[in-house]
Amino acid sequence: MPPRSRKIAIMGFRSVGKSSLTIQFVENQFVDSYDPTIENTFNKNLKINGHDYTLELIDTAGQDEFSIVPQSYSMNIDGYVLVYSVTSKKSFDVINVIHDKLLDMTGKSHLPMVLVGNKTDLRMERVVSQEEGRRLATSWKAAFLEASAKENQKVVDIFHTMISQTEKGDGSDPEKGNCVLS
Numbered sequence: 661m662p663p664r665s666r667k668i669a670i671m672g673f674r675s676v677g678k679s680s681l682t683i684q685f686v687e688n689q690f691v692d693s694y695d696p697t698i699e700n701t702f703n704k705n706l707k708i709n710g711h712d713y714t715l716e717l718i719d720t721a722g723q724d725e726f727s728i729v730p731q732s733y734s735m736n737i738d739g740y741v742l743v744y745s746v747t748s749k750k751s752f753d754v755i756n757v758i759h760d761k762l763l764d765m766t767g768k769s770h771l772p773m774v775l776v777g778n779k780t781d782l783r784m785e786r787v788v789s790q791e792e793g794r795r796l797a798t799s800w801k802a803a804f805l806e807a808s809a810k811e812n813q814k815v816v817d818i819f820h821t822m823i824s825q826t827e828k829g830d831g832s833d834p835e836k837g838n839c840v841l842s
């Protein structure tokens with residue numbers, strides 16, 4: 661069987677760790693320096709449940725509540741990894757705005773999504789609780805994970821969960837998209 665192609669956009673506020681999660685997953689390394697992204701594409705092949713997948717990961721530029729989401733991010737994208745930092749309430753607020761903009765742009769009531777609270781290693785700096793993250797994901801009928809790109813915690817799970825979400829269709833049946841992990 662030919663590999664299944666999945667195009668995934670990684671989105672969120674500036675500096676939440678979108679590039680770090682992507683690079684940790686694709687290249688198994690963590691880069692401590694901060695280099696703002698304009699847009700990068702990464703490719704990775706992997707096998708899940710006996711199926712081969714070719715992933716195209718679009719690591720997008722950080723957005724704030726006023727940014728215009730490029731039209732290209734609403735077309736031909738199979739799923740979205742929406743990232744905030746557990747150390748930034750602002751990034752948590754912004755992710756909700758990005759979520760709503762994506763629904764508006766696509767005209768869908770639900771999209772395959774994984775909500776990710778990153779930087780769990782910064783325990784003393786946490787300002788967004790796991791419960792708050794889980795509640796937001798549940799309200800979207802999205803999957804939810806907390807992760808650390810730095811400590812390589814749950815990073816692989818994010819992309820495996822994302823693929824599972826894309827297998828559930830385009831959300832025409834919202835009940836099917838409900839999968840909350842912790």
Ligand SMILES: Nc1nc2c(ncn2[C@@H]2O[C@H](COP(=O)(O)OP(=O)(O)OP(=O)(O)O)[C@@H](O)[C@H]2O)c(=O)[nH]1
Pocket residue numbers: 672673674675676677678679680681691692693694695696697698720721722723778779780781782807808809810811
């Ligand atoms: N402690 C800690 N730092 C992290 C983690 N993930 C990313 N960082 C750091 O946070 C900063 C921003 O990380 P990036 O991966 O560049 O963030 P980004 O969301 O891609 O940023 P933009 O391109 O501006 O949108 C860098 O200094 C990273 O080293 C994490 O899990 N833990």
